[in-house]
Amino acid sequence: MxxxxxxxxxxxxxxxxxxxxxxxxxxxxxxxxxxxxxxxxxxxxxxxxxxxxxxxxxxxxxxxxxxxxxxxxxxxxxxxxxxxxxxxxxxxxxxxxxxxxxxxxxxxxxxxxxxxxxxxxxxxxxxxxxxxxxxxLAAEDADVEHREVVACARRSGLPVWLVRELRASLGPRADGLLASALKPAPLALHLNPRVEGAADAVSGAADVLPGCRIGVEGASIGRDDVLARADAVVSDRHAQLIATAATRPGTCLEIGAGRGTKSFVMCSQAVRAGYRRAHVALDLSERRCRANADRLARAGFVGIDTVHGDGCDLDAVFGDADDHRRFDTVFVDAPCSGTGTMRRHAEIAWRLTTEDVRHALPALQLALLRQAASRVGEGGELLYATCSVLSSENKAVVEAFLNTAEGSAFRLVPVSDAAIFQLAGFAGAAGCLQTNEDADGCFQSAPSSGSFDGHFCARLVRVR
Structure with a gap:
């Protein structure tokens, strides 16, 4: 040419x-x-x-x-x-x-x-x-002993150290993540059950998970102000599954609510399930709390309090150091590396450090879990979630928690056995979780070509 x-x-x-x-x-x-x-x-x-x-x-x-x-x-x-x-x-x-x-x-x-x-x-x-x-791309300039991993890193556009971490955490499943690292991620929506005709305003197909719409075209999302009116939210399918698993009757404390995507999904699923709930959505950022409250109000959901504060100091948040307020469900959506969502958040790979994923983030995540445990009522449930695929932030944190004094009061149970999945209409979604559960029932998905993001979730029940 x-x-x-x-x-x-x-x-x-x-x-x-x-x-x-x-x-x-x-x-x-x-x-x-x-x-x-x-x-x-x-x-x-x-x-x-x-x-x-x-x-x-x-x-x-x-x-x-x-x-x-x-x-x-x-x-x-x-x-x-x-x-x-x-x-x-x-x-x-x-x-x-x-x-x-x-x-x-x-x-x-x-x-x-x-x-x-x-x-x-x-x-x-x-x-x-x-x-x-x-x-x-074949890393012919690299030492022979490192050539294969350097070539893999170059083809995926990722740092070499991170490729090693991903392989150590995911094993063979890392191949799919690496092969799809520079490809667009699929889009999914969650529909507001209070809005008649919300499904007609967007593209895509109904999923086995109630309220989830997959195969969504990006150009259709903004049509007719669907998002602005809170008729739907953009949410990864695996994130929706986790939020659904955390949806139970009674009181709920959501730690790390952010702008409230999972808050929206949980409120939506509670409506579909017929649950009566009181929900406190906590985040460190006052700005994100306002964004969450505004969207929930536009969506028509009630019974939700948004509170800003530090999840590592819940006594200060609730002002009840001598008489802990307890909840039927505590959901920790922990700050993490975001390595399961790198296709959507392009900056992640080159901003992370080994210190972040091996030490700083796991220490913060464990501190949040230990604080959250003190707020779970008798027989209640504690759910821990990240959008990471690294074992140092996921199963290793849960195991460290179970070895603490606070963690000794809990036992792991399968995420797919959550009560909501026993309801008519929700049972099919349990199978989606089971395909990514380990022997302890912890959920870990990993991105691959055409698939949704990498998310982790552990479900723990208070036994004493």
Missing amino acids: GTALVSALSCARAAALSVLADSDAAAYARERLDRLDATAHLDSRDRALALRLVLGVTSAVGVLDDALNAQLDQPKKVAPRVRWALRVAAFEILYLDTPTEVAVSQGVELVRSVARRAAGLANAVLRRVAEGREAF
């Missing part, structure tokens, strides 16, 4: 560069894309490419820099905006089906748009990246 045919810079690539280079470094890529004006003029096809580039470049940024730095004489002297432009082009060369001439030519024009004098450098560097693509 001749250069003249592809020399005009595409709107989608220009928009992607603007989103990547001009945004707050702490922002999530999806938030950047949604709030910037750069994509307002794009049609659906161009906007989809811009989104793909933004998420892909963010997901694989460390690998892209390795590929580029190997072809640059002075990597540290490359201006930030030029580097972002080179990353966009390198992502297309390494991971997309874009013809090489198109990816290189567009990359050159992208660099020219921010630094005209760097166009020649871009042309030389990107052509060398393209020529060395197969050797780079």
Whole structure:
């Protein structure tokens, strides 16, 4: 293909560069894309490419820099905006089906748009990246003893250390996660049972889990203000299963409620099950608590209190150090690495450290569980959930908890045996949980091509 045919810079690539280079470094890529004006003029096809580039470049940024730095004489002297432009082009060369001439030519024009004098450098560097693509992805430059894992990390766009952690935690199931790491994740919704006709306003198919809609097209989600009216929420199917398992009659304390996606699902399922409940949704962020309360009010749910405070100090939250308030159900949706949701949250892989996943997060998670245990009433249930696939944050935390004084009062029971799954209409969903349960009944899903996210849940019953 001749250069003249592809020399005009595409709107989608220009928009992607603007989103990547001009945004707050702490922002999530999806938030950047949604709030910037750069994509307002794009049609659906161009906007989809811009989104793909933004998420892909963010997901694989460390690998892209390795590929580029190997072809640059002075990597540290490359201006930030030029580097972002080179990353966009390198992502297309390494991971997309874009013809090489198109990816290189567009990359050159992208660099020219921010630094005209760097166009020649871009042309030389990107052509060398393209020529060395197969050797780079095969990690032919790595030591033989590490070549296989380095090659796997490069193909998946992830840090080498994280690939090792994923394999150690998931075993053979890590292969599916790694193969799908740079692919879009499927979308699912949960419908508000109080809204007649909510299912007619969105695409997709009804799932075996009541209220869950799968096979959802992204373009349909915003149609008719379905989300703005709280007729539905976007929620991963596995997250919906866990929230459903935590839905019981009586009183419930939800720790780590965030903006309230699981709060919404639990309230919805309680309506379908005919449960009477009183629900306290706790989060450390006052802003997230307000967002949760606002959406629950729009949805028409009642009996929900949103409280902001530290889940590691529930005495301070409730002001009852001498007379603990207890609940029939305590659901800990713990802060975690998010490694089960990396396809949706592109920044995760390159922000995490080994200290986070081996020490800092597990210590926090255990502290939350120990505090939560003191608030479970006699015969009550304690559920612990993360959106991580790492055993250090999941089964290891549960085992550590069971070995504490607080944990000695509990025993593990299968998540799929939760009472709600005994009800007509809900029994089929139990099978979805059972396919991902271990011998102790703990649920652990893992992403793969076409499948939903990685989530963990342990269900514990107070026995004394």
